[in-house]
Amino acid sequence: MPEFLYAAAALVLLLTGLGLMRMLWGPSPADRLMAAQLLGTGGGAIALLIAIASGTMAIIDIALTLALLAAFAAVALTLGEPGTKTRAGEGEQ
Amino acid sequence: MSVVLDAFTVITVTAGLVFFLAGTVGLLRFPDALTRLHALTKADNLGLGLIVLGLLPQCPDITSALKLIAIWVLVQFAGASASQLIAQFVRRNEPGP
């Protein structure tokens, strides 16, 4: 069973890695961020597969952290929109 | 019994891999950002969900099994919110039809 799970982890890595092509192609920042989102989910899946395959349950906590912070980059992206101004508007005329 | 559980794991994890494949192909091949987002959410919800389901019988204790389920629920929720946020971002920046 561990061999199968390791192979599955490698395959998920390969697939999410291919998805990273979207980070290179774009065209919009949203597309690039989607690659990061896919990697976050895929990374969680890889961590879970390796945790069970190797019997290291502590690795599950990595997937837990990734899951909690998965939406974080997407939220932060909306901060970076052109024309967004902070409330104080300092230094931005 | 163990053979049945192992077979269950192999089948569900493989199905999960298929959805990750679908997510990647969609992300790379779909024509615009919103459809690509749809592909991404497939991988989030079903790919990870099936892998979690497949790993449940392999968990050595109930705590890790519960953690696995918690992770899936969190990813479902965070993924759904994130895709909404990204979609709103796309709509604001590229006014579509």
Added chain:
Amino acid sequence: MSLLVDLVLVALILMAAVWTVLVRDRRDAVIAFIVLGLLLSLVWMRLYAVDVALTEAAVGGGATGLVLLRACARLLPVEAEGRLPGPGTQIAAGLLSAIAAAGLAAVVLSPPVPYPSLAALAAENIHQVGLGNPVTAVLLAYRSLDTLLEKVVLVLAVIGVWALTPDAFWGGAPGSLKSKHASGALDLLARVLPPFGIVVGIYLVWNGADHPGGTFQGGTVLAAMWLLMMMADLADPPEIRLKRLRRLVVFGPAVFIAAGFAGIFMSGWFLSYPPDYAKPIIVAVEAALALSIAVILGLLVAGPAAEPPKR
């Protein structure tokens, strides 16, 4: 099979790194850097360093990305992308970097035999501190002075960021983190996620004594939840003149230092713990530190005050 995973991982990391440097737009570079952080977290997992992987996932995937994306948002209307130097300079810079990398690679390829390791020493003494996680034992017992100074550096960084406040705004609140566009999804996320995040943060701190996890990992998750609430406009960044806030910032390091001085009386050395009480003392110090780290990281991301204090 397993080396194949490593090869793919290395190829993806190099791709992300090259893209980070070469892409034109600075926000694209930041996104590539976030991707790199996620990939590195997987590498740490492959190197059997679960504590580090947790830190990298929390910092690389969360905190650093947020700081940099926020900087991009503020820079967009102001600063143009710079013009790159000419081809001559580029080639020279490339050669120099290649030589540096080749030198480091040579070091990697000729490791000393046997490889120096302190693992045996760490294992020998771990029963004296009563912890199950050797990394926490190093951080809070064997090399606790380093960790104490690291926390002091964090406090100094907050002071440094606050010192950049314009005179007129001194004592006020940092600029709001909230997104310009109201979003129901963000609101929902910031209402539902923090309860889970706080539980996970506390779990990571508590778990850190015997299993991978610890103050910094837990503290970062707590800080991320606070920042999420600030971004959804459910919480305002606090005014930096608040005494309570400042006490929270120094609370963890102060408890650490107090435990250190108590060590002088109880077992003769600064920061040495009596064996019977080592674990409770360490767990108490960790809890205090996690609280302070959460506040400090939130304040570092929020930045200097950007509006005058309210009367």
Added chain:
Amino acid sequence: MSAPTLYGLCAAALVGIGLFGLILHPTPLRKVISFNLVGCGAFLFFGIAARRGAGAGFAGDPIPQALVITGIVVAFAATALAVALILRMLEAGASTVDAKPLPPDDLSP
């Protein structure tokens, strides 16, 4: 080739790439990002040291691992401070890299 050696070479390449970006980019934010790349490479060296020093029942030497955690924390603090400095510098009307200075704003009383 063993996995630690492979990651060690990756770390060397990361330092090289980061160094190149540090020299190449004139804008301060890009320099900060590049410097973080160099940092990532340096941290990875500690990971190699930890893995190669495995022993006494641990899969990795805990001392380099603990040092890296400290390093990541300090690197984050330094990045946050650097970003705050860059933003303040621009607010105060420092010249951007390839353009004319911005008009000084009236923040200071």
